[in-house]
Amino acid sequence: MNAVTVSDVSKIYTQGDVKVMALNKVSLKVDAGEFVAIAGPSGSGKTTLLNLIGGLDSPDTGHISVNGKAFEKMSSGDLAELRLTQIGFVFQSYNLIPVFTAEENVEYILQLQGVGKKERKQRARAMLDDVGLEGKYDRKPSQLSGGQQQRVAVARSLVSNPTIILADEPTANLDSVNGESLLQTMREMNEKHNVTFIFSTHDAMVMEASKRLITMKDGAIAGDQVK
Amino acid sequence: MNDLKLAWRNIWRHTRRSILTMMAIGFASLLLVFMLSFQFGSYESMIDASVKLSTGHLQVQAAGYNEKPEMRKVVPNPGVVMDILSRTPGIEAFTARSQTFVLASSEDRTRGIMVMGVNPETEKGVLSIATLIREGEYLSPRAPNTVIIGTLLARRLKIGVGRELTILGQSRNGSIAATVVTVGGIFKTGIDEVDRSTVQMLLSDFDALFAMDGAVHAIVATARELLQVGEVKKALQNDPGLKDLAVLDWVDLSPGLKQSIQLDLVSGIIMYLILIIVVAFSIMNTFLMAVFERTREFGVMMAIGTTPRRLVKVMLMESMFMTGMGLLFGMLAGAALTQYFAQVGIPMGGAADLMAQYGISGRIFPRLSWATLLIGPAMIGVVTFLTALVPALRIPGLKPADAMKAV
Ligand SMILES: Nc1ncnc2c1ncn2[C@@H]1O[C@H](COP(=O)(O)OP(=O)(O)OP(=O)(O)O)[C@@H](O)[C@H]1O
Ligand SMILES: [Mg+2]
Numbered sequence: 161m162n163a164v165t166v167s168d169v170s171k172i173y174t175q176g177d178v179k180v181m182a183l184n185k186v187s188l189k190v191d192a193g194e195f196v197a198i199a200g201p202s203g204s205g206k207t208t209l210l211n212l213i214g215g216l217d218s219p220d221t222g223h224i225s226v227n228g229k230a231f232e233k234m235s236s237g238d239l240a241e242l243r244l245t246q247i248g249f250v251f252q253s254y255n256l257i258p259v260f261t262a263e264e265n266v267e268y269i270l271q272l273q274g275v276g277k278k279e280r281k282q283r284a285r286a287m288l289d290d291v292g293l294e295g296k297y298d299r300k301p302s303q304l305s306g307g308q309q310q311r312v313a314v315a316r317s318l319v320s321n322p323t324i325i326l327a328d329e330p331t332a333n334l335d336s337v338n339g340e341s342l343l344q345t346m347r348e349m350n351e352k353h354n355v356t357f358i359f360s361t362h363d364a365m366v367m368e369a370s371k372r373l374i375t376m377k378d379g380a381i382a383g384d385q386v387k
Numbered sequence: 388m389n390d391l392k393l394a395w396r397n398i399w400r401h402t403r404r405s406i407l408t409m410m411a412i413g414f415a416s417l418l419l420v421f422m423l424s425f426q427f428g429s430y431e432s433m434i435d436a437s438v439k440l441s442t443g444h445l446q447v448q449a450a451g452y453n454e455k456p457e458m459r460k461v462v463p464n465p466g467v468v469m470d471i472l473s474r475t476p477g478i479e480a481f482t483a484r485s486q487t488f489v490l491a492s493s494e495d496r497t498r499g500i501m502v503m504g505v506n507p508e509t510e511k512g513v514l515s516i517a518t519l520i521r522e523g524e525y526l527s528p529r530a531p532n533t534v535i536i537g538t539l540l541a542r543r544l545k546i547g548v549g550r551e552l553t554i555l556g557q558s559r560n561g562s563i564a565a566t567v568v569t570v571g572g573i574f575k576t577g578i579d580e581v582d583r584s585t586v587q588m589l590l591s592d593f594d595a596l597f598a599m600d601g602a603v604h605a606i607v608a609t610a611r612e613l614l615q616v617g618e619v620k621k622a623l624q625n626d627p628g629l630k631d632l633a634v635l636d637w638v639d640l641s642p643g644l645k646q647s648i649q650l651d652l653v654s655g656i657i658m659y660l661i662l663i664i665v666v667a668f669s670i671m672n673t674f675l676m677a678v679f680e681r682t683r684e685f686g687v688m689m690a691i692g693t694t695p696r697r698l699v700k701v702m703l704m705e706s707m708f709m710t711g712m713g714l715l716f717g718m719l720a721g722a723a724l725t726q727y728f729a730q731v732g733i734p735m736g737g738a739a740d741l742m743a744q745y746g747i748s749g750r751i752f753p754r755l756s757w758a759t760l761l762i763g764p765a766m767i768g769v770v771t772f773l774t775a776l777v778p779a780l781r782i783p784g785l786k787p788a789d790a791m792k793a794v
Contacts, residue, residue, distance in 0.1 A: 216690055217788035236783065237694045244692025255687040255791070259396035264389065271389045272692055316691065 161228050163324055163356045164190040164213055169222030171208050171379075182208040184379040185222070190358060192323065195350045197367050198360045200376035206360035207252075209376070210326050213358065214247055215239035227323060244272050248317030250327035250359075255313060256301040262288060262312045263297035269320045287315040291345060307338045314342060318349060325349075327359035331366055343369050390697065394704035397677070405709060408673045412713025412767060413720070415666045419659055419763025420721025421753065425733070426655055428754035430648050434613065434637065439515045440576045442640040443481075443607035444616045447472075447623070450633045452604060453640065458487050458559055461602035462632060468606045471628045477619040480512035481608035485593050489556030489564075491586060493544040500540060502554060502586045504593025504603075513609050516574050516587065523548035523572030526589055533571035533589075537582035541573050548573060552586070558598040566596050663767055667774045674706060674778040685782055686790025695783035702782065706775030714764045721763075725755040 171183040183205045190196055198206050211217045212224055215231055224231045227246055231239065243249070256265045266284040275283070288297060291311040301309050310333055317325055325346075331339035343366060349355045359366070367373055375383035398405045438444055446453075447468050449460040462468055465483045472481045485504040490497055507526040511517045516535075517525045526535060534552065541547065550570050558564040568588065576582055593599065610616045616636050623634040638645045678685075685698055732750030 211788040214690065215787075216686075216791070217786055236689075236786075237696060240689055240692050240694040243690065247692075249690045251687070251690075251791070255683075255690075257393070257684065257688065259393065259400060264392075268389055268393075269691055272697075320692075 161192075162189045162225075163192040163194070163227060164188070164358065165223075165225045166209070166213065167223050169209075169212060169219045169224060171205075171212065171217070172220050181379050183212070183219070186379070186381055187222075188374070188381065188384075190356060192356055193350070193354045194356055194358075195347065195371040196356075196358045196374060197370035197372070198358065198374045198376060199362070199367055200360075200382070202362075204376040205379040206376055207328050208379075210328050210358065210360060214243060214249060214326050244269070244320065246323050248320060248322035248325040250310075250313050250317045250325065250330045252329040252332050256309055256316075258301055261298045261300055262293060262304065262308075262315075265301070265312055266316045266319050269316055273320060283319055284315075287319040288312070290318075291315045292341065307334050310334055311338075311342070314345065318345075318355075321353070322355065324356040324358070327357065329360055329362065331361065331363050336365070339363065340365065390701050391704060394701050394708060397681075397701070397705050398708055401677075404673060404676075408670060409709050409713040409716070411666050411669045412710055412771060413716035415662055416714050416717025416764040416767050417721040417724065418662065419767070420718060420755075420760055421725050421728075422655065422659070423759040423763055424721075424725040424729075424753040424755045425751065426651065427756065427759055428729070429751045430651075431613075431754060432751065433644060433648070436578075437641055437644050438609065438613075438637050440578055441514070441581060442637050443513055444610045444613070444637055445478075445608045445620055445623070446635050446640060447606045447608075447629060448604065448633050448635060450631065453633060453635055456486075456604070458557065458597070461485075461559070461599070461604060462606060463602045465601070465603045465606060467628060468632070471623070471626055472606065472608055475619060475622055475626075477610050477612075477615045477622070479609045479611045480509070481606055482506055482509035482513045483590060483603040483606050484510075485590065485597070485599060485602075485604045487556055487597060487604075489554050491540075491544065492553045492555070493546040493550065496544050498540065498543060498584070500584045500586055502534075502556070502588060502593070504590040504599075505587050506590045513607050516576065519574045519576055520572045521575050523570070525572055526587060528589065528591070530571060531589060531592055532566070532568050534568045534586050535572040535574055536570055536586045537584070538573055538575040539579065539583040540585070541570070543583070546570060554586075554596070556597065558596070559600070559602070560598050562598070564597050566592075568592075659763065659766075663770050666767060667770050670706070670710075670771050671774045671777060673709075674702070674775045677705070678702070678778045678781055682785065682790050682793035685785055686787045686793070689785070689787040690791065695785070698782045699779045702779040703772075703775060706772065706779070710768055710771045710775075714768055717767075718760060718764050722755055722760060725753050725759075728753050729755060 166186055166188040169183055169186045173180045173182050186209065198209065200206055212219050226242065229242060260268060263284050266287055267280050270280040270283060285297060288294065291314055293308060293311055296304065296308065331342055334342060346357055347369065350357055361367060372386045374381060447462060449462055452460040469481060472478050483506055486501055488499060489502050491500045507528065521538060526533065546552065548570055551567055552570055553567050555565045594601065610619050620634055620636045623629055688698060689695065729752050732752045734750055
């Protein structure tokens, strides 16, 4: 079974009279355990594709399924449930819940999953330690640097043990040291726990580290290269 | 648990806005608690005064007498009625009474007045005129051919205690009834109409003067509690011994009183509704803003797996926290304010016309009850909840991708 199947998916944005073909009949299969980078010029459709795979938006035509579940039959609540249990997200900008501390942000997902309080705290802290935030558990997002916030977001996406992680330019706002260590963490998760990664990037170093590189252009897949 | 924490902290993201909203809710409920207590307090004193001074809670009369009082419409055997009353539970006291219109003349003047025959012994237990004597003495069986008259009437007839009054009327059988009586006392009820036109005499004098032959026009009774009146009335109406007679309660006896109360209540309710609508809009505004400014955050939360349902729940918890705190403040402050004025009373000044008609003088004492404490805040609570529902229900329609692009 494929982790992700995208077949003949198109997405058109309409702004006033202007129609933008953000995705044009894209088809793609990703197997469980793959470590896929999506590259391409700005506006080529990377974010749109990731959003569709995560069920954050719906395609105009075509089908998407994740772990064998077809999206078109699912309600917004079902999709949220699927994301909660199987998909982790890391966004380009940090997107934490501002009134929660670092620890609470990570813990919240576990609570949504129904994990008990004690285990929740343990796992949240361990995850924050893993991304290098030990001792900063009680800081609110506004008291963390951009890179630190991004690492909280990564911890949040990993803590729920998803099978797939979707990351939209995860290293774009990090310096090269932080970027590299984040990439390191991602590869470890991929290799140890067989988590599937699909991430977009402009970063040559990240493309280098990927095991499969998909190149997009004008809403279509221009190249697909397995290393 | 974390959802509660989330809702609670979200409230304090905009401390000032949230406090203003809670204060709007709080002051609205404070106002409602106080106003309703005030209104019900004033109704109670109006009813009480009217009942004590003229009608009693209940009367048994000849059928049709209340609609069109006529001398010949009598309760022929008052003893039978009084027997029934004395064994009806819920009745506190009762007394027999007769009345008719006559001409009363002093040396200088003549007036059309109402003369009432009362039994001073039992009358005291039902009505309070005995306590309202300003000059002279109340009626006594030992002083026949003596009357008491209202202050305004005494002034009009230019007459005082010890002076004589000529009464001219028609007796039950249609013959002329005339007599001379002595003024033994002057009373002041505060109800102008009563003070201007009423004379009371002994029921035995009335009986003799108007050839009543033992019959009376009404048996006036009071119930132990105002709220029992309906029940007692029903019991009496079903009593076979009273089946040819009419059993009337204070509403039947003074329909104007009930109408004034209803009118006052309706105008009050309209005002309260306007108040509640204003509060509702202020809440709606707060919550619409909260949803708009957090759209992006909702997108993120949905992206990490929060169901729209859960987000709606968090929003509603926020609204319930805020409403709850506002209502709690409003009820406590409203109850405190009401209890304070329930002790000292509220001076009515010149605006007491309506009240004066029903014999309430000077001060109104608001009355706090569970009803007046809860009705207003409960209405605000329901309306606020519904108002908060409107913006919250926008959340499930959001697409996470669009929401995350919102600023
Ligand atoms: N909500 C939207 N409304 C209208 N057009 C949109 C919207 N979102 C994206 N687009 C357009 O769709 C196309 C694809 O956008 P997308 O964000 O997927 O590009 P991208 O490859 O992620 O670019 P970048 O590298 O700059 O992040 C672009 O032309 C963009 O302008
Ligand atoms: Mg993008």
